[in-house]
Amino acid sequence: MNGDILFLAHRLPYPPDRGDKIRSHHILRRLARIAPVHVATFADSDTDWAHEPQLAEIAKTHCLVPRTKPLWRAGVEALWAGEPVSLAAFRDVRLAEYVRQTIANERIGMIYIYSGQMGQYLPPDFDGTVLVDLVDVDSAKFDAYGQRGRSPRAWIDAREGRLLRVEEERLAHHADRTFFVSEAETDLFRARLARPVGVHAVALRNGIDAAFFDPDESRGRPAGFEGAGPHLVFTGQMDYAPNIAAAERLMARLMPKLRRRYPDAQSHIVGRNPPSSLMQFDGRDGCRIWGEVPDVRPYVASADIVVVPLEIARGVQNKVLEAMAMARPVLLTEGAATGIGGEDGVHYIIANSDDEIVQRACACIDDPVRRRGIGRAARQFVIDSLGWEAVLAPLAALVEKSSKRSESRDAA
Known part of the structure; x- marks a missing residue:
């Protein structure tokens, strides 16, 4: 030019x-x-x-x-x-x-x-x-x-x-x-x-730095991930309205149902500037609000499932790409999966209603072999298709x- x-x-x-x-x-x-x-x-x-x-x-x-x-x-x-x-x-x-x-x-x-x-x-x-x-x-x-x-x-x-x-x-x-x-x-x-x-x-399209978001480069679990779990993680900018609504959905509506089946289940909300509406859940019913952290990768790597229950989602969600690159199984709504490509049940798991999310989360938690398989397939998909140089x-x-x-x- x-x-x-x-x-x-x-x-x-x-x-x-x-x-x-x-x-x-x-x-x-x-x-x-x-x-x-x-x-x-x-x-x-x-x-x-x-x-x-x-x-x-x-x-x-x-x-x-x-x-x-x-x-x-x-x-x-x-x-x-x-x-x-x-x-x-x-x-x-x-x-x-x-x-x-x-x-x-x-x-x-x-x-x-x-x-x-x-x-x-x-x-x-x-x-x-x-x-x-x-x-x-x-x-x-x-x-x-x-x-x-x-x-x-x-x-x-x-x-x-x-x-x-x-x-x-x-x-x-x-x-x-x-x-x-x-x-x-x-x-x-x-x-x-x-x-x-x-x-x-x-x-x-958006891409992802798969070399940076490499599970092999993130060793050790943060203090606070003790216990049998399962550990569910949601990340994002926590002063953004759709993220606030998704985090509240996870803690107020989904976690009570999950804890009836898994009494030690924990949810971890990771991201800067959480408002008081989220902070009120911290320490209650297995919920932990972390706020801003120096490096999100150890938190994502420690998740049994990364949950993205967005009800309003525009564009491609970087939080989903990051979790996929970290070889984590991602449970997300159809809107949050838009624009990523990949296949439901192979590279991630799609569920929309509260009951469907809980049902598919339980199936994933109870099948660690399937969890690992979805995580591996997700990372390979990201490497093959979604690197920044390629997109x-x-x-x-x-x-x-x-x-x-x-x-x-x-x-x-």
């Missing part, structure tokens, strides 16, 4: 320790092999700032600004402007000025927008290639929240879904390519378009194809 790349991300792609940052981290590294990259992004914490030197190593220039706007202020701004709260929350004049100056002073041939919140920084007169990575259909997620929730939150979520849907379609019409994490998300997005003509939406191999070709399409469009 001609020129440099401007990469806009709603969160610093370092450290790659949560789903959205894992994907952006690997995409940024792959883009940097294609052309020099300039990065505009936000820091959420002191931990992020500690990783700014790593960003400086890979980026030709960068702008890292703190995201300090409180949610209430973003909400007021969004209501006043008639826009999604997601956009107001990620609006910053310093980042906008960096984008303006970089386009003016550098030879930018392509802008890669990672996450719909960053589309607001795309200049309407930019004449280079535009790639938009929406990852998953956020508007559909908020639609689901609005349908399941209670007022006034249900009204807020329904509004967010409605306005985000408009913004997602606006960006797709500006983009040479719009990426989603799976074919299912891509099909869902196409089905929701009011004006599908002119939108080029394609799947760009991002099409990116260079897509960049080149989009660049040629953009040049042809400009010539016309």
